[in-house]
Amino acid sequence: MHWRALVVASSTHLKDFGVLRVKKIMLSTTPSERGSALSFERVSSIGLSARHLSGIRFRSEGSYEEGMTELDTGAGAHERYIKLKPVEPQLSLTSSRLTSPMASSSDIVILTVGLVLAAVYLFRDQLFAASKPKSVPVAAPKASAGSGNPRDFVAKMKEGKKRIVIFYGSQTGTAEEYAIRLAKEAKTKFGLASLVCDPEEYDFENLDQVPEDCCVFFVMATYGEGEPTDNAVTLCQNLSDESFELSNGEHKLPAIKYVVFGLGNKTYEHYNLIAKNVDRDMQKMGGIRIGERGEGDDDKSMEEDYLEWKDGMWEAFAKAMNVEEGQGGDTPDFAVTEVDEHPPEKVYLGELSARALTRSKGIHDAKNPYPAPIAVARELFEEGTDRNCIHIEFNTEGSGITYQHGDHVGVWPSNAEFEVQRLLCALGLYDKKDKVINIESLDPALAKVPFPVPTTYITVLRHYIDISAVAGRQILGAISKFAPTPEAEGFLQMLNTNKEEYANVVANGCLKLGEVLQLAAGNDISTAPTIENTTPWAIPFDIVVSSIPRLQPRYYSISSSPKLHPNSIHATVVVLAYESIPNDKVKTKWVHGVGSNFLLNLKFAARGEPIPLAADKAHPALALTPKYAIEGPRGAYRQEAIYKAPVHVRRSTFRLPTNPKSPVIMVGPGTGVAPFRGFVQERVAMARRTIEKNGVEGLADWGNIRLYFGCRRSDQDFLYKDEWTEYAKELHGKFTMRCAFSRQPPYQPDGSKIYVQDLLWEDHEQIADAILNGKGYVYVCGDAKSMSKAVEETLCRILGEAKGGSAEVEGAAELKLLKERSRMLLDVWS
């Protein structure tokens, strides 16, 4: 039997690891025995330093280990679940009985009491002498070089003669890609080998043992309220926690060289905070940064920020590491071989996992998405509106997939067929598109093959790599030498070196790689691509694989509650289509988002509707809603008239308070309303149960839930218009909704639009009362760029005024407090 201890901590931010207020310690067994988990409310006031519990892996809720499913504590929605590593006998908080296969629930009682007492004893200094600043860390197993310890990165560096170790903090893969790019550049420029590491897989006690002639890179994304990615939580905690001892017995480094590149997005309040924190902590410990800290802005210019930063960094790196450029070589990352004979059933044609290929049963998660039948798909906008918004229901019955209101569903799209054809033609692969290929990594430590193999050329372009993104400036330089003509080569080199021209032609023109290749070769990009009208380039396929990132799932806030819809997951998806900015080389054209148009295709197919022509008559081929190979690999996503889409669920902490007495304020204009449909359904289900038991009076002491919704016009894009009144009826006056219709009267006295934040201000007295007196919860979902900021500003005004002060001081402080207490939660995107 495998035992795990679970610590449920209070709502303090994960980043504030210094002192976690542990509310409960639960000991859980195998999933089937969860019921016997025990809780200890009395531990609640212990100020427990995270470092005390040596071996804890901090993760946000949802990223459980295999077999670790949701555990309903019934103790409030906004706790963070923090899980101990698998309990091992040698850890000081455990007893050998923990691993006993004969353990019973009485054992659990004894063990848990023992655990708590042991914790109390161990932390008596902290519990009873709060003034003592330093904690006494539980000894962690020290990693020793050459010990064969797989978590010892220094030993691995030495063994592999690597002078660089690159840690990446990444949630959706971008930071990992940049980490790999840095490793490749170090190899090409200086002939230096790197170890690219997921920090979750290593221990940091021996960071001080990194050899003097080596360098540590940190490539770190920031999330949420300035929090690290799941895989970087421990790393960040170890760096910032002054009681975290390195192998030298101190929290100090010798003059270790390091480099930091951060990935963030300026529309978020805590821009690149994690990179900044890592930099601060490394400096504090005595590390020496090489070059400037890089900061990439995902909202505007990640690639440009990276390119601008890296040249100066490499220059400083060469000096600091005493290496010269030109020592490396242009070594490929992968070897691509065409395979003449291969059992066809073993060739991946778009399957996302080995289980999908063999059609065997297993857990469905991000590594093995579930092909969910589409039960319902319909248009939410009124006819005649020039945009689409899809309501889609994924049937999860029998899949083992569970979800909670507020979670996200990840949808795995393929690329549009038009773009697949274009790149096949431009790469000269059209005639052998179905040829089976094997791809091997020539340096697995540096570059893993990012998708399953063996596969075929067309499959890679259709299902596995992101050929629809705007072509990067760097790749254009790398492939220019394979140009079919000197003019095409010159054109690509110009785009690679001339930032303004690149921005004007490629970025503003939203040109994908296939389009740039066509444009450079003088082909017409506005007609359907064929082998006749497209010049082939002799770009080796291994370069394509190593330069284009993996196609990622698209995430949608789930718009249903499992209490009303236990076997289906609903999503509310606005379809992305916009026009590019014209320039002297490319006319304006329609650009279609990959994932949302994939779902639009599925909606048409599921309803048996033809794909209509879009409004643009001037370029009919491009105005078409792009078509996708929605039948999936070997027709796996179609069963007669039923279509399926590969999905998985990602847990979130965006949840209602469990106590219905707490007032709730929800702000969600446009598709931002999606999770709130789930929230309201959750409350409806609860109300039905309460009424059944206690009658309508059972709802008497419930807090109000208020929804602020906004859209353009009540007769165009009012999402779920007819449902809200039904929910309101079932909630017997406990649910109210206010709508801001921005493009219809009434307007503001100065003629400007009325938005959700204006309605919030109109209701400022009730809002302040709900938050300050009713201990209410505030939720904001949707646009991160301007809406959520404007809403936060308005909340500051409201709270500042209610506190008799200003928005900037008292209001901001109150909002900060709300966030720290997880009573103000955001689910925003840009």
Ligand SMILES: Cc1cc2nc3c(=O)[nH]c(=O)nc-3n(C[C@H](O)[C@H](O)[C@H](O)COP(=O)(O)OP(=O)(O)OC[C@H]3O[C@@H](n4cnc5c(N)ncnc54)[C@H](O)[C@@H]3O)c2cc1C
């Ligand atoms: C946590 C979370 C929850 C989300 N929930 C929802 C939801 O409930 N409903 C929903 O509809 N979406 C939601 N999204 C957004 C969703 O994940 C996708 O980003 C969205 O559907 C677009 O994906 P796509 O593949 O169609 O577009 P892509 O092909 O990925 O293209 C998107 C890219 O196009 C660019 N772009 C967009 N508009 C323009 C423009 N006008 N000009 C130039 N470039 C532009 C941007 O760089 C953007 O990154 C959520 C996102 C997150 C992170």
Ligand SMILES: NC(=O)c1ccc[n+]([C@@H]2O[C@H](COP(=O)([O-])OP(=O)(O)OC[C@H]3O[C@@H](n4cnc5c(N)ncnc54)[C@H](OP(=O)(O)O)[C@@H]3O)[C@@H](O)[C@H]2O)c1
């Ligand atoms: N990155 C992507 O690919 C992607 C994809 C989908 C959505 N999004 C983002 O998600 C957001 C929601 O998209 P959507 O299409 O569902 O919404 P939407 O229809 O664009 O907007 C919903 C309502 O919000 C209003 N609004 C605009 N700016 C606002 C502001 N600063 N404060 C408050 N309200 C504001 C709109 O008014 P007006 O339009 O009349 O000003 C409209 O009434 C969009 O803003 C978009 O940026 C991004």
Ligand SMILES: Cc1cc2nc3c(=O)[nH]c(=O)nc-3n(C[C@H](O)[C@H](O)[C@H](O)COP(=O)(O)O)c2cc1C
């Ligand atoms: C839900 C969400 C929250 C984010 N929060 C922040 C933030 O607080 N600060 C910031 O600078 N960037 C934020 N970002 C931007 C990410 O850091 C950025 O997109 C980065 O490239 C993601 O890297 P990854 O793909 O390696 O996970 C956020 C992005 C998302 C999708």
